Amino acid sequence: PKPMHAEKNNINYRLKWLFNASVAGDIYADEKGYFRAEGIDVTVKEGSPEKNAINELELGYADFGVASADQVIRAINKGADVYVIAQLFQVNPMQWIYRKNSDGTKEFEIKTLQDLKGRHIGITFGGNDETIMNTIFTLGGIKKREVRITGVRFDFTPFLRKKVEIWPVYRNSQGVILEDKLYREGESVGFFNPSDFGVNFVANSVITSGKMLQQHPETVKKFLNALIEGWDAAMNPENEAITLELVKEKDKSSSSDIIKKQIFETRKLVKPTESWETGKINVDAWKQTEAIMLKEKQIEEPVNIEKFLK
């Protein structure tokens, strides 16, 4: 069909997670009127594990959304009309928390992959942390029987009760909360970050449909401008007080202290360096992600993901 180049004004934007500091930029852009300034009317909708932005794009419930790279690649593999227009997190927030003094005396830290051996590790079966950890195991030459693996649910009790030593968390949300809780009880924690070991599995990215790109390229541009502007502003340390207030408004049940720390951690994921261009798509990381998924048999054939990165 002929491109229409028409404006689309009522826009739904489906996030991947609940309103909290990990979506600070999205909230910022919305609340500070950046979308309105671009002349578009955007409704930012909260996400959750059960919601799937890619489905919503296709069904027309959403026009933009946030999805993780594995979701995107799997969807493309199955013929979904999805394009990536920005990569929010340069570093995957999916990391593993552990106690540094887990056995009470000896300081423990994961410095090399070999340190994982003999440890009790939590994995969300079917989740992308499983794929990532499997890649780590392959990389470190660790056999499945050299570690103990436990399936993970959404609650942390097994970790809190020291049943499981190394537990997957979103570094910038639950990671902060857990770190804080344990710190209060006099325990210090470390985080195992796969990207420190060369595994760059891409996480949250902004997506839209091919149809949208074709029919409303202007709208896409405006949306992206406003969004990146929002994230830039939210991540700017000078705006910390404003960001904090905006997030607190949406996430009433977290204390300011926690939110402040979450913003700090989020900033490290969005802007690994001071000069990093916010939202930049790391094509190599995407290719690596695709390669990992292919190897882990998550997809049957290559999708050439680079073609879907705009």
Place this chain on the structure above:
Amino acid sequence: MLFKRIFQFIIVYFTGIISLMIIKYTLSLSNYVIPGLPELAETACDHFGQYFFDVINTLSVTLLGQIISIFMAFAVGIAGRKSSWTGSFIKVTAYNIQAFPIVALAPIIFILLGDGFLSRLLIASMICYFPLLLSVLGIMASPVKDMEHFYLVTGKMRWQLEIKIRAFENLGKLTTVITGSATLAMAGTIVGEFIAANAGIGYSIRVALYQSDLGKILIALLMIGIVISIYQGFLETVGERIKAKWLGTSAESTSLTKEV
């Protein structure tokens, strides 16, 4: 009556809290596994108001969900009461839809209905409706021969009458089940909110869970318990009124002719 209910709930609740505390102190678990009483009190102060309104929000959906499931249960129960092929087909359909856990159906529900109020309502109704259906089916499928005989032999039996007779003869059972199903509707709404909503106490519980904050969950449970006690007390009163009206006895008259 109502106060008795709330009082009984409070006893249950605090027994639960005390057991948790005993577990906490005997296993010497830290505050992040099971919060101590001071932490609990603090959480209560901070979130009491918010959770109260959340529960009220949930209750509004519960109400609607329960009404819908009562209608659904009666519709299916009535349609499925005969042992004919259609009857058993309706039953099988009703059973099978339920056999699929909501969590598995949720993606399909979202695909068809999008998120928001409708999905939340649907999930609530589905969880509440099936147990109701079971009871309604049980009641609707048992003939009351000594009452139905006349209508059958004189050709006056219509399905509405059959249902009325069976419902009437099992009025006590039905009111118990409907009152009890309030709890199910509440649980269903909360599950729905947990999965699909961005409001209500279920949503707040999910947030608390993501934060691994047992204290908040315990306070939320307290609020749920109190509100549901009140709601159920209300339903019970209504049930008694209806019973008294249908049976033609007033509270006064039953006490006068009471069995000794």
Place this chain on the structure above:
Amino acid sequence: MLFKRIFQFIIVYFTGIISLMIIKYTLSLSNYVIPGLPELAETACDHFGQYFFDVINTLSVTLLGQIISIFMAFAVGIAGRKSSWTGSFIKVTAYNIQAFPIVALAPIIFILLGDGFLSRLLIASMICYFPLLLSVLGIMASPVKDMEHFYLVTGKMRWQLEIKIRAFENLGKLTTVITGSATLAMAGTIVGEFIAANAGIGYSIRVALYQSDLGKILIALLMIGIVISIYQGFLETVGERIKAKWLGTSAESTSLTKEV
């Protein structure tokens, strides 16, 4: 009988699939949102065996869970049948525990029981038990005056007898409810697995859900439906046997004295 059940389920299932396909093709959705028939067939071939064993695994927990909840429901229903303070206290306790959605109780369950089989079983039982309780309570709380009179006035009434009489008079209702509760026990187990286990079909559904693989979910639902049809058919047969035995009628005799 059994084949009829399975056949009816298959009809329901394929009606569902066809509706999904109609949605898929009218909205021209990709295979990611709703898999096409070839993809479904492929998924079926790949995972049929695995899911079958998963469902059997789930069924084993279901069985145990159902037995436990039947016992619990009868115990509480019997203990709570009187309108005394204790009776109503037991009822309130039973109600309130249910009002808390399993998902909110889950952390507490895990703290107390650890994860694994026991939690899975407990969650299954809790979900199955409450609807059962409702019915049992309704039945146990209604006196059968014309039968109980003799035992009451002669001082021969014991609680076991009272229960036996009420159960006997409501045998049809009870078997309907117990058979129907198989579905609930299954759903409960699946929810439990979804939350807590690393085995069973609920676990497989969770994995499929993480991968947004509706195809796998649909195949899992098919397996669940078939297995539960068989299980329920089995329960129904057992129920008929028990009924025939208790009522002292054989299939043969009822057909000879049948109403025309």
Place this chain on the structure above:
Amino acid sequence: MELTCKNLQIYYPQSNTSVIENLSFSMKNPGFNAAFGPSGVGKTTFARVISGLQAPSSGEIETRNIDRILYTYNLERIPGWSTIKMHIDRVTDSIREPLKQILIEKFAMKEVMHLRFSQLSMGQQNRINLIRYLLQDFDLLVMDESLANVDEKLRSEIILTVKELFPDKMFIYISHHLMEVSRFCNEILVFANPSDRQRYTMVKGLDYKKGNINKPETTIKQLLDTTMLEIMNAF
């Protein structure tokens, strides 16, 4: 109008003997007939079979000019959600309104029509149940101990009223009152216990109607005694 049974045979699988054994009889013309016999002999079973509620084991039932057969028994209940007055009103065609008034009056139910069924005495329950059947379309009404819990005086009154109001209907009245059956019924099918040689006998009753109690008292007594004796011999 005719009801004929040929070689009727009914047995229950739990029983070793037949309840009804090779019963053949015929009742002709409208009127107040009876089935009489000791308790447990099979009257209810017989009544349900001829009313089509239960299938006979073998044998035939033939009717001529009898299209609607109703069976009523003394344990029936009327739903309790409204007063019996409302129930009776609902199931009565408006053309039978006058008949309804007469029945309520004659059955001495006027005072209690505002009550619910469960609030009635047993005899009142009997009567209201019979009233609603009498207000229906029927050719043959089988009354299985329908007046068992009503006092004798009122029962006679009721029977006479029914006979007067429904001269062209057939009734089969099942009762354990020998004198009443002898006095008011026309054809009496007497059931005897299986041990007797002849299990079924048809006895002619006095068939009293409201008009004809003008014979001298002693004649009546004698006639009655003869009939009762005849029945007791068949019994």
Place this chain on the structure above:
Amino acid sequence: MELTCKNLQIYYPQSNTSVIENLSFSMKNPGFNAAFGPSGVGKTTFARVISGLQAPSSGEIETRNIDRILYTYNLERIPGWSTIKMHIDRVTDSIREPLKQILIEKFAMKEVMHLRFSQLSMGQQNRINLIRYLLQDFDLLVMDESLANVDEKLRSEIILTVKELFPDKMFIYISHHLMEVSRFCNEILVFANPSDRQRYTMVKGLDYKKGNINKPETTIKQLLDTTMLEIMNAF
């Protein structure tokens, strides 16, 4: 042994008039007594009140040497999970085993003891229910139409048997059979309709026992007629 009521008053809120109005009477000594009266007059209500199942609105009930009062009525059912034989066995003390055998025999229930309650005819249900009450400990047994669905011959037989086997118990027999009540009962409390001047009359019955049917037939007839007339006048 004595049962006395003083100014007993019972009303139902739905009724405009009292069911029992200022009833005072006394029954002394063991024996087979009766409550008799038209349907709906309040016999069942009265029986339930003196049995302690229902509270009177006012008035007093006094008993002397009567500790256990049992009330039984014709609509009771026996659970269906086993045969009536097993039920009767379960509720009977072993010392009453011989009595049980006699009752089953005399009540003509021997043939059907292998059936379940729901498989019995109405009269059989009446009889088995009465049997189980007779096998219990009691001083006063109130039988509310307990034999309503049994045939007359067997009923007489049963009443005579009961009188013979339980000479030192008190019975209050409620029945609509005027002749039977007159013949077999001792003290008969006759209830009249509220419109009558005198609502309650105590009439002396013939109190027949198994032994004393040795008076000439005509004397008996005459005596019976007198008693029946007396009752009908009170009625």
